[in-house]
Each structure stands twice: as structure tokens, then as C-alpha cells.
Amino acid sequence: MSTATTPVIETGGLSKRYGRTTALADCTLHVPAGRIVGLVGPNGAGKSTLLGLTCGVIAPTTGSIEVLGNRPGGSAAQLAKVGFVAQDAPVYRTLSVGDHLRLGARLNPRWDQPLAERRVKRLGLDPAQKASGLSGGQRAQLALTVAAAKRAELLILDEPVAALDPLARHAFLRDLLDFVAELGVSVVLSSHLLGDLEQVCDHLIVLAAGRVQLAGDVDDLLAVHHRVAGTLPTGVERIHEDVVRSDAVLPGAQPIDLEDLGMAYMTRAAVASIGGAA
């Protein structure tokens, strides 16, 4: 049984290899409950692998992972607690919007039909419309509706806005914030652009080259990262160019925004991997 204090995701030395390719290496994370987690990293960083491991569609090669206190995807009860929308929001092309709600109702014990109907109505989707005729944004909304009305404790959204135009992105994220507040679920959403997630997430995980580069609550991360020009005092770690990490207050240091912070870590990882290859 998961409680408010059970971490949403807890991993230790988690790795996934496909043959000789390592998709994710030595990933150790602790994500507390009630967060909206932004998972950011360049393409091929291992984001989808980590999310797949979290909902149990992928099995780890080594290491441990617990989601809401249990093995991911191990039982129907665990599946009921985690809602997942895969990349590109797959839906059944030949089924209608209404069929998708029926699918959700038949396959989920905690299904919230009023919530599903309310969302479909507010989004202006026609229940008789076949999913093949929906726009990318509508499809994403339909998949999110099915995942949300499942009344899971954790919602995992893999690149939910990648296929949407800027206007639809904004609407999707605002809508997401609204119902996250309404349902009180924890959310993990990934993107290769931190700019997409900046306004919504309060916990950040930066993934690059299959490894966790940075993880923590956004407020904590912003408190210990600064911009400093010139030479550094001892005990201060330089991340990339003028971005530094220091628990102590530095004289003359400027605050940094989340997008630049994420970029600094991703750039450092990219430079290191080029250096390693050379």
C-alpha cells in the first residue's frame, strides 16, 4: 500500500541494455510523492527507457526500481496505480472516442466515467469520431483522458507535447496543471525541451548519455546553482562556462533560470561524451 510518504519512484543502480547498447546506466533516483516531475534530456538520452521501466513495459537489466512501493507492472493492482501515455499518444485508429472510454471503463476498476465524459465534452471531441480522424493534439488529449480517468496515483507522460504546435502545447500543459490539481496525482512528463516543462514542473531530472546528470526539487536546485564570472573560490563546482554549483552564497553571483541550468548539465554531458570518444 502506498501512502503520502512512499516515494513515487525509487531506483538503485538501475540499468537497461539492449544487446551491447546501454540505454540507461546506473540510475539512482528518489522522487517524492506529489511532484510534477520534468524529465529532460536530448534525444536518445534514455528518457523513454526510464519511463518504460517505471510503468513496467520494460524490464531492467540490472538494479532495482520501485514505483509507489512496488515492482512496476507486476500485478493488476500496480497497473491500476500508474497511468501511462506513450510517446505519440498511441490510440486504436479503428475505435471511436466513445470506444476508448468504454475500453477504459472495462479495463480499469477505478475508472472515473464522469471525469472522462467531462473532459471529452470540454475538449469538444465527438464520441462517435474514429480515432484515425483526430488531429495530433486531439489524439494526445484522448490518450491523456483515458490515462487520467483511470484515477491512477502516478501519471507518466512520454513526450506529451512533442507532436503539438506551440499553441496546442500551451493549452495541453495548462489543462494538465488544472486536472493534476483536481486529482492530486503525481506526474512525470518528459521532453527534450526544458522550455516546455519549465512552467509546470516542480521537480527536475536531467538525463543525458544514459545517465542521470541532475535530479531534485526545482527550488532546491535553483538555490544551489549560480552564474559566476571570473575565477572561482575553492569548493565550488563549475558545471559549464559560468554556471556553478555551490551551497554557500557567493559574492557577485547571479541567479540562473531552470532552462539554462538544464542546458548547462546537458552541454557538460555532451562535451564529456565527445571528449571520451576522442
Next chain:
Amino acid sequence: MIWLTWRQFRTQALVAAAALTAIAIYLVYLGSRIRDDYAGVLGCQPSDCVIARHTFDESYTGPLTVVGLLLIAVPAVIGIFWGAPLITRELEERTDRLVWNQSVTRTRWLTTKLVLLTLASAAVTGLFSLLLTWSASRYDQFIGDRFGAVSFASRNVVPLGYAAFAFVLGTVIGLVARRTLVAMALTLAVFAVVQLLVPTVLREHLMAPVTTTVAFDEDAMSRSDTLGINDHGATIMGYAMAGTWSLTDDAKVLNADGTPYTLQQAKACEKSSQVENMACMAGQNLHFSYTYQPASRYWPFQLIELSAYLGVTLLLTAFGFWWIRHRSS
């Protein structure tokens, strides 16, 4: 899960129902014609009976063979179009990510799909077999070769086993191959090889054959194709005892003491007519050896073959569950 299985399957179910209806109408028509003609053959004048039997044979051997082959093809079609895409279509459209993340485990998803669709496959093939068995029953009694490769595989209960096997085979190949076209091609290849090997190589070994000695007489000659005599002796070819499955293509004709029947002996029986020749030879107390599966083994063979196919189907199913739990992630 039952609702979803039906919702995803209903188009195929309607197509199958329509095809089955068309076949049923034809088979009822064919069956009643066969019954009418059979009544005519039974009531034939002695002088016309050979011709009547021949005409009956000529009229129905063709259509019944074609329908029999069609019935043998049905499980292949089911394996290719119902089994193979069952999982690959989900993987290719990425809907596995949607459906396997509802509050239903993959094991339960696969159980429901396999049980319902195997039943549907067996029902379609079983109804077809029932209709054909009824339609052809007079022909099978009168002319038919019940152990023949086509008629054995297209009557009674064995088609049920083929259908269950083909569907599960297609599904499991799809689960492993993950690509619809590859899975369809492999399903066809594997199923075709199995369906060729079973009647030509395996079936005759289901029970140890019986070998007996048959007296060479007019009756034996009428049940064979030809008798060849040369310097090395005489050979009877294509003999088949009524209702049995002959495993003897040709056999040496022997004297009572086991020595080969010779050309000299045959010459001694050259009379003025064929009938007299035959009567003379029959009087020489000749025999030959005959290896076969008795007619009484028809039902044991049907049941053994059905059980074997269902057994392999269960093994494939167990493998499929193991794979979806441990390897499909």
C-alpha cells in the same frame, strides 16, 4: 477484456460468418444432390450398376475434393489473418503501450484473446467440417477413401485440432517475430510443412500397422490396379482391402510354399478369356502379403491426431505465456 476482444474482432467475425454461410448453402445443396443420386444408384438395374457407380464417382469426386482442400486451407487462413497479426498489429501501431497499461496484466490480456479466438477458430472450422462430413457422408460410404490425405483431414474432428493449432501458432510466431508480414509468412511456412509431413510421413506410424496374407483371387484382383508378370515373378500393384489404409504399393505374388509365382505357371493358365485366366490362377492357391491400417482404426486415428494437435497447441500456448512475461519487454 471480453468486450475489447469482441470489439477488435467483430469485423473478422462478420467476414468469417458470411463466408461460412455461403459455404453452408453450397454444402447443403451438394449434400441433398448426393443423397438423391445415391438413392438412384442403390436402385440401379444390375446391368447398369457399374456405370451408375462410375457416374456417381465422376460427378462428386471433383467437387468434394475441392471443398475438402478449401477446408484444409481454412486453418492456414485463420493462422495467417487472425493469429499472426493479433499481437504484431498492437506492436506496430504501438497500441500495446496503451492496452498493456490499463489495469489488466498481459497474462490476462493474452488468456482472454487466446481462449475466445481459439474457440472462434475451432467453431468456424468445426462447423465447416460438420457440414462437409454430412454432405459427403453417402459418397464416403460408397466410394470414398476415408484414410485418403484430403478426406481424412477434411472430415469429422481433426479440423478442430488444425484450427486451434494454426491460430495459436500464428499468435506465438507474431509474439516472437514482432512484425506482421514476417509473422504471416512464417506461419504459412510452418503450418504448410506440418500439414505436409503429418499425412505423408507421420500419420501411418500413429499405430503399428498390421500385416496379413491375402489370397490371390478374383476379388483381390478387382481391388487392385494391375498384375505384372515377368521372369522374376508376379507383382500385384495398388491392392487395397475395403475400408483400410493400404501401406503396400506392390507385393510379390507367392505360391502356397512361399516361392515366387513364375512366368511358366502363368503361361499354364492362358485360356481363351480373361475370366477363365483369372479363375485358373485363383485355383493355383496363390497369396501375397499386405500391410495396412484396419478400417476400425479410423476413429482412433482421428482422436489421436486431434489430441496430438491440441497437445502441441497447449505447449505453444505455454511458451507464449512464458515469452510475453519474460521476453517481450
